[in-house]
Amino acid sequence: MPYLSRVWLNPLRTGAQALLRNPEKMHAAVLGGIARQPITERVLWRLDTHAHRPELLVLTDSRPSWEHIVEQAGWPNAEDPQALVRDYQPLLDRIQTGREFGFRLRANPVAATRNPASPSAQQKEKLTAPRPRGVRVAHRTAAHQLDWLTSRIDKWGFTPLTSPDDLADTVPMVRLSARERLVFFKHARDADTPARRVVLSVATFEGALRVTDPELARHTLLAGVGAAKAYGCGLLTLAPLTSDSGG
Template sequence: MPYLSKIALNPRRRAAISLLSSPHRLHAAILAGLAVQPVTERVLWRLENNNPSRAEVLVLTESRPSWAHLVDDAGWPGADGGDPLIADYTPLLERIARGREFGFRLTANPVQSVARPTRPSEQQAARLKEGADNGNRPRGFRVAHRTVPQQLQWLLKRCERHGFAIPDATATPPAPGLKPAGADDLDLSAGPAVTVVSHDILRFSKGKAGPRVTLSTATFEGRLRVTDPDALRATLLGGIGPAKGYGQGLLTLAPLRPTEDAGRG
């Protein structure tokens, strides 16, 4: 039975500062909340917000977790509003039906595979040199999509395989008397109903002596329509894109607001 948790962290505590500065450390702390070790189940998570007064982490697990260690070390133990929220995810999965629409949020690592990066990093340059020395052609390199149009196209190309489509947004029609002359056939489509609301570049190390990691991330918000319920359920439980261990790929759904429902009609 899957569970979705929301954990509040106190950014003023030393342990929280350490966790919030490194997806590698935060991932390890999340895995410590599961009783069966070593962890073999799929775990997805996302740093939902991170401001000077409060940070929240969403975590999706296959088994019921315990976040007592995170609350004690990095949260507000015993305080009102400090307890983690843990909800059975099954009711949401059962509401997935073909044609139904939801609001969605996704933080992901949009990348493409190329034979040779334009500006290889130190690690990529070493791989290229090793391949040239051995006479072997290295495997493709993952290169981040950095611009908003690239990131949007990355998501739009993956919708079908993940069981959903992103319908067109509808622009607000002009007020009476303000319609431009000759605009009787005015197209009110505003393009796909998705936007990139934020993007970031994360830089951290895998442990004290581990290699440096650089991740380009984008957070998408919008509206989706279910096209394949089974595929979408698998996506909700399995995530989208790479770097899932570093807080990427968790797709979450929410009911549409009344204004959005009206806009569909």
């Protein structure tokens, strides 16, 4: 049974600051909340960065426990609950053809190519291998990132709602609410191997959509979309549709 958790972080605490700065550390903290070991389930998470109280959203197959994050990075002695865990099945049951929702998605829009303009050392190694495969190249402009979403959303079991523009045409009700470049170091399991620098172009999308294929839409919600899922990308969330769309 899937569960959606919401954990609040205290940005004034050193433990929270370390998690907020480094997606690898946040990923490790998220996995620390899963009791079933070894971890074989898909775990998706997203950080919604509000100024005073950042929110960590996590989607898991098994019921998690977040006491360690609250103790390290939250308000452990506060009166209000600092972590909420909800059954995700009621939302999945509402996914029916024609239903409309507001959505939010934090993603790493990329494309595969065998001819990158400025390949990194790691990409050069892959491209010169005996059986070369395409490498991922990030979409860095707002226009390309929006096109990445609108060209794929139909394959996820949804279609964006549209609104008329000034030319009496229609445009998708999708917007970029945030864009950022994440740079951090991923440490290898082998202590003798140097840490690898990771650079991600991340975009947060918000808008309104309609369900076109319920089975495919449920799969999208549970499996996530795009690359860099371990680093807080790919979790698509839905909410009741309002004039201020968001998930």
